[in-house]
Amino acid sequence: MSARSPLxxxxxxxxxxxxxxxxxxxxxxxxxxxxxxxxxxxQYGGVVPxxxxxxxxxxxxxxxxxALQAAGVGPADIEAVVVTQGPGLVGALLxxxxxxxxxxxxxxIPLLGVNHLEGHVMAxxxxxxxxxxxxxxxxxGLVVSGGxxxxxxxxxxxxxxxxxxxxxxxxxxxxxxxSKLLGMGYPGGAAIDRRxxxxxxxxxxxxxxxLHKGGADxxxxxxxxxxxxxxxxxxSSTEAxxxxxxxxxQEAAVDVLVSKTLTAARRLRYRQVVVAGGVASNRWLRAExxxxxxxxxxxxxxxxxxxxxxxxxxxxxxxxxxxxAAVASGVGFDAAALDAVATWPLGREV
Ligand code: KG4
Ligand code: ZN
Numbered sequence: 568m569s570a571r572s573p574l575x576x577x578x579x580x581x582x583x584x585x586x587x588x589x590x591x592x593x594x595x596x597x598x599x600x601x602x603x604x605x606x607x608x609x610q611y612g613g614v615v616p617x618x619x620x621x622x623x624x625x626x627x628x629x630x631x632x633x634a635l636q637a638a639g640v641g642p643a644d645i646e647a648v649v650v651t652q653g654p655g656l657v658g659a660l661l662x663x664x665x666x667x668x669x670x671x672x673x674x675x676i677p678l679l680g681v682n683h684l685e686g687h688v689m690a691x692x693x694x695x696x697x698x699x700x701x702x703x704x705x706x707x708g709l710v711v712s713g714g715x716x717x718x719x720x721x722x723x724x725x726x727x728x729x730x731x732x733x734x735x736x737x738x739x740x741x742x743x744x745x746s747k748l749l750g751m752g753y754p755g756g757a758a759i760d761r762r763x764x765x766x767x768x769x770x771x772x773x774x775x776x777x778l779h780k781g782g783a784d785x786x787x788x789x790x791x792x793x794x795x796x797x798x799x800x801x802x803s804s805t806e807a808x809x810x811x812x813x814x815x816x817q818e819a820a821v822d823v824l825v826s827k828t829l830t831a832a833r834r835l836r837y838r839q840v841v842v843a844g845g846v847a848s849n850r851w852l853r854a855e856x857x858x859x860x861x862x863x864x865x866x867x868x869x870x871x872x873x874x875x876x877x878x879x880x881x882x883x884x885x886x887x888x889x890x891x892a893a894v895a896s897g898v899g900f901d902a903a904a905l906d907a908v909a910t911w912p913l914g915r916e917v
Contacts, residue, residue: 582659771812
């Protein structure tokens, strides 16, 4: 393997997914393995940090071995390691970081930390389908996940500025709370996605919080409360009415996301939007972004569904260029200063 396109191992463990991936180029994904802890945490209705850490410790070696095997390479072929440094649960992050340090130390190869949010955005650059054309810089990046809902001005690789964020719940959190409220389990985004597809979102009206105020900031707790009030006022709803409720909730949330993202693009004079994060796998969100983006003359790239929820491929995509530069400059392992960072807004130095 030439020094210009080294084999890079990526590790992700910031929340409740243990993941490893191997890349052979900045957009060349050779393997991606994700071990989800969803079943472990579902019984508690949310992620239990202590359990997440223990599960990461157990899964990291297996997931990494599987990623190496799927890529058809051995541990000694890897030339650099990139790992999620933050933001996330400190204990969970430390599991991946220590594992990555051990791997890099054993092979005396460089180790670099990656911002998880940059990872979500960069997932949109991975070539997973033939004929794929990557998004063009600069672009507005929208990250919609269980922990984050933020808009970024993405000027160039590594140069990001947050232009808006949620002032209360993340949109994924709203999906999960609504799902819990309706007895549809945790996490609930995918379940609401399915039920909403059968419903009629115009059958009832849901609020669109902060649609015309707050600049590029979002709010989703009022929408969740509106669903709670509907459920309380209509205790004997039929299945079809619940489908309609899911559709109305989802259409309200997506309307605000699409409107504010396209407004930010217009203000910044950017012609490209990138949408990523777990909620970006939502079918209504994808369809609405494509429809309204086309109408507004803005190119829309939504990360492939399999790379929207947490994975290591996106961490590899975000860290690849720096890893390749480290390999080219011949640096070996240096563990100094690579520590977990629980709160790390994208665009800020560690
Ligand atoms: O990016 P992610 O895996 O983890 C975080 O970094 O938070 O996002 C998880 C979130 C959860 O809130 C989950 O309910 C939501 O993404 N999600 C969805 C869908 N699939 C996952 N939300 C809406 N529709 C979906 N199809
Ligand atoms: Zn995430």
